[in-house]
Amino acid sequence: MAEWTPKLVVAAIDFGTTCTGYAYSLTENYKNRRLKIMNEQLWPGRSEIRGQAPTSILFKPDQTFHSFGFEAEKQYKHLALFKKEKEWFFFKHFKMILHHTENLTLETDLESANQRSMKAIVVFTAALKYVADHVYETIKRTHGYMDKSNIMWVLTVPAIWRDSAKMFMRKAAKEADIRGDQLLLAVEPEAAAIYCKELAIRIVDQHGRNFLKHFNPGEQYIVADLGGGTVDVTVHEVTIDGKLKELHAASGGPWGGTTVNNEFWKSIEDAVGTETFAEFRLEDQLGWIELDQEFEREKRSYGPKTEGTHTFRIPPFFINRSKLNRADIICKKHDNSDNSIAVMQDHFVIHATKMKEYFDTAIDKIKGHISKLLQKEELSKVSLIMLVGGFAESRVVQNKLRCCFEAKHVFVPPEASGSVLKGAVMFAHNPNIIAERISPWTYGVHTRKVFNKRVHDSGRKVTIGGKEYVNKAFDKYLEIGQSVVVGEDSPCHIYRLINSRDHLAFWKVYKSEKKDPLYCDDKGVDHIGDLVVKLPADKGERNWKLELRMTCRGTELEASVRATDTEYQFEEKTTLKFLRSDFDYELVPGDVFNE
Incomplete structure (x- = not known):
């Protein structure tokens, strides 16, 4: 993460699943009025100053950026109206791919609304660049010209995200011309706290x-x-x-809120049948967008005392399909109970009781x-x-x-x-406001440890240079539930690196819900990334002594390594690599020995 340095402006972007927004404040103003934060937003495609823009993005057939937010949704509806959308790429609610994808890479694909694919990194980068440029223009328009180097950016991320998802957002921000030393990540609920x-x-x-x-x-x-x-x-x-x-x-x-939308769509799918629903999602993009927007409006206005019914215009696709097949729009029989979906004059009619059920799953x-x-x-x-x-x-x-x-x-x-x-x-103005965090996992690295018959399995014993070791031993740095003082280094762990190939020292980094895993290949121990240090290439083969420390500074793990031998020493901070596509070298476990 970036070292904190004062900037003239702090600008935050909340890149959400449903909506995207921003806020900023001048450092000079923040000193005296911490709550004086500007978050009035005028988005293109929207005439009035109001809240956030929908997280929707549209790309041309050649995969170049076209529009974001309100403009993207308006243009895609126009394309769908004239049946010209099939070669375009429209994405909505796409942030969730970072939560659901375990093996996230820079090659991960993202499926558009009309089931076409683009690289997720391209989509996220274009969205972040558009929003950052929009914020920058807003600041200039309000406060006069300001060089981009005078802005500290902060990007919000869900607390439950994997480290690979956070690293992915950093990569996208870098590609969007947000420098790494001008970017902080803020955990969303922590920021709210x-x-x-x-x-x-x-x-x-x-x-x-x-x-x-x-x-x-x-x-x-x-x-x-x-x-x-x-x-x-x-x-x-x-x-x-x-x-x-x-x-x-x-x-x-x-x-979150899209859970309610998903329940609504499940009920429509149940009503019309899975096959018909799948064809609708692919063939009638205009109908899908308009029905989705109608439901979103009803969802937001629905209250605990709401009674009666909610009506939604049935997309023409279903009406035409029913006429073609000479069948009812809803193939299954539905009675007039409060839990059913009825059809009246080309409208879906949903009782308030059914609407309540849509919320129940999430609540x-x-x-x-x-x-x-x-x-x-x-x-x-x-x-x-x-x-x-x-x-x-x-x-x-x-x-x-x-x-x-x-x-x-x-x-x-x-x-x-x-x-x-x-x-x-506020967090970007003063990252030290968070004094302690609780480690959500036990974190450690792979190493070779001296064999201890009272602790280690004899079947794992190997003899190297006349000494007995165990491979893939788990060397713990942070324990699950441990209170970690922000910015305080973990105790120093010392290793020996013998016969370094390609002048690289590396550790595989693991996490576990166990307090004291013995081995990195135990059940419930997951490889999450790598820690790599490049050693001086002109020093030949050396017996390096490596002193490794980890720390929680801000919202991300960091590490520092001090390497010495009899004639040479150096120290550097290094970044933990959590994206699989970052691993552009061959990892050979067991090169590092625990001292």
Whole structure:
């Protein structure tokens, strides 16, 4: 990650599954008014200043960028109306590929709405470049010309993402002309926690009295970031110096607002049949977009007291198909109960009770997850649950969670969807505001260790140079659940590198839910990346002594290596490589010996 250096402006981009937004503040203003953060947004294709733009992007047939956000959706609908969309590439809700893809690489493909493929890195890079350029032009228009080198960028990422997904976003940002030394990554719920800490929130006590509550030292609170794709939950305590201490590793799952949309589409698929639905998704892009937009509007307006029915115009595809086959639009019989989908005058009619069911899947997952957290002894003093993110603005979600957690204060800040952005700006102004984090995994590296018959399996014993070792031993640096002081190095581990090939020292990096894995190939131990150090090529074969330290600085793991022999020494910081396509060398485990 970038070393923090003061810049004239901090600009944050929240690249979400459903929507994308930005916020920024001048460093000079931030010194005196921390909450003075600009996040009014005027996006092309939208006449009024309002909230975020849809995370939709359109590419021409030659895979060059065409448009983003409102403009992309408008243009793609126009293409679909005249049946010209088949050679174009339109992507919507594409961020979730980074959450779902385990073996993410720069060659990973992304499927468009009309089932055509492009490289995911090309799509993300184009989107980030467009948004960053738009933000830059907004800053210049408002405050006058400013060189790009005077901007510190901060990009928000879900807390539950793999390290490979975070590295992927860094790669895309670099390709989008955002320099690595001008980029910070901010964990979304953590950013929201930073912003929420600065608020004076209105609380109603058990006697019905209103009062303002500030976050004092010792205060413990949960922040649940309910986004479009994912739900991220963090728990923090305010320290005596006003910083934040993480009490539990960030957690969550893919239970965001698009879960509701997916349930709606499942019910339509069930109604019309899988084969017909698949043909509709491919052949009637205009109908799909318009129905999706109609449902999104109804979803956002739906409340806990909403009664009656919701109507959606049936796409012409289904009407034409039913006439062609001389069959009903909905092949299955549906009664008039509240849980059915009816057809009336070319409209799908869905009862409010059915609409409620669409929300239940996501809400039940969120409730269950937070309930499990609150049962933990170390979180028994949590007094407040903050709901942020776009999905948190749903009145149904708010009502259900308040009813479920009556013993706690459930609070939704004004502009819940903007809390992450504002907190990300504050984090970039002062990354040291996070004092401690909890390690979500046990992290370690591969090495050869001296064989110990009381610990190691005899079947793993190898003899090298007259000494007995075990291969693929797990050398632990951080333990799951361990409190890690941000910026503090782990204890130094010392290794020997013998007969280095290609003048490279490397360690395979592993993670595990176990506290003390013995071997890197144990069940539940996963290879997540590599740590590589290039040794001086002009020094010939040497017996290097390597001192390795890891640290949590900001939101990412970093490492430093000091290499010495009898005549030479050097020290460097190195980046952990989490993307498989970064591995442009042959890894031969066992070159590194634990001393």
